[in-house]
Structures are given as C-alpha cells and as structure tokens.
Amino acid sequence: MNAKGISIAFVCLATLLVTEADGKTGLKGTFTWNKRSCKWREGFVGTSLNRLLSINCKKKGNLPSITCTYRGNPHPCRWYNQNHQANFYACLARVLSGDQVNLCNPGIVNCNTNCEDVTFEKVSANSYYQDSEGSVDDYYIDNY
Numbered sequence: 001m002n003a004k005g006i007s008i009a010f011v012c013l014a015t016l017l018v019t020e021a022d023g024k025t026g027l028k029g030t031f032t033w034n035k036r037s038c039k040w041r042e043g044f045v046g047t048s049l050n051r052l053l054s055i056n057c058k059k060k061g062n063l064p065s066i067t068c069t070y071r072g073n074p075h076p077c078r079w080y081n082q083n084h085q086a087n088f089y090a091c092l093a094r095v096l097s098g099d100q101v102n103l104c105n106p107g108i109v110n111c112n113t114n115c116e117d118v119t120f121e122k123v124s125a126n127s128y129y130q131d132s133e134g135s136v137d138d139y140y141i142d143n144y
Helices: 004-025 087-099 137-142
Strands: 028-033 036-044 051-057 066-072 119-124
Touching: 028 087, 036 066, 036 087, 051 087
Parallel strands: none
Antiparallel strands: 028 036, 036 051, 051 066, 066 119
16 A cells, blocks of 8 residues: 555544544443432543543532532553443542542542552533643533
8 A cells, every 4th residue: 555545544544533532422320429419421532542520410409519520541440441431430439429528529539449540630620621632622511
C-alpha cells in the first residue's frame, strides 16, 4: 500500500473512532444518599481514555440538588477492563456516599477493593472539560 492509501486508511479509522466515541451514551446507575435519590453516569473526554463520573442527587425538601463530577483514566485497572466497568463506577459511588455529611467532599476518590492505583479527581461541576488534545467535551452538560 502506498503513502496515499495509508493516509486514507488512517483518516477512515480516526473518523470511525471519533464517531464511535461520540455515539456512546455511557454507563449509568442509581444509589441513595441520606434518603435522597441519586444517579451516577459515565462520561467521555474527547477521544482520550479519560472518563468522567458525574453524580447528581435530586433536591429534597429545603435541601438543594447536589452535582459533582470526577475525572480519571480507569483503563490501567485490569479488573475494570475485564467487563467490570459498571461495577467500577458503582464502587466509586459507594465510596463517595460513605460520607454522610458531604457527598462530594473528597478531592480524589478511588475504588480500593479492585483498582487501588486508579484515582479520579474532582472537577468543577459547571465547567467544560478539556482533554490533552485541546478538544472540549460538553458531554456532561448536554447529556445528563
């Protein structure tokens, strides 16, 4: 295959990967925190391996709704890669919900049971997220 053919093949593959990443809706689940109904959702950061874990708890009585987002790369974890992605995010949500005073308190969270070396860092809930390639991902804002 000549250089032109390789270039065309590369562009087609890159387009397919971006289309596939843009078409994903992410994993999601529910949990209860202080008698409040909460949701967690996986989000994507451009075409990088980084993922978002978005937490949203509904307003209850005089208490406002709670929203926070964490960002990290779960792929170095062998357990995560063995089809345990939903269990991984549920584990992170369980760790966060262990704080009965402030759900979004820790700046860093990890699932000690199976992926102790993978950490997710808290990011601002109402901002856009920029990946290492400089592209902006507004997945959380548009699809929560």
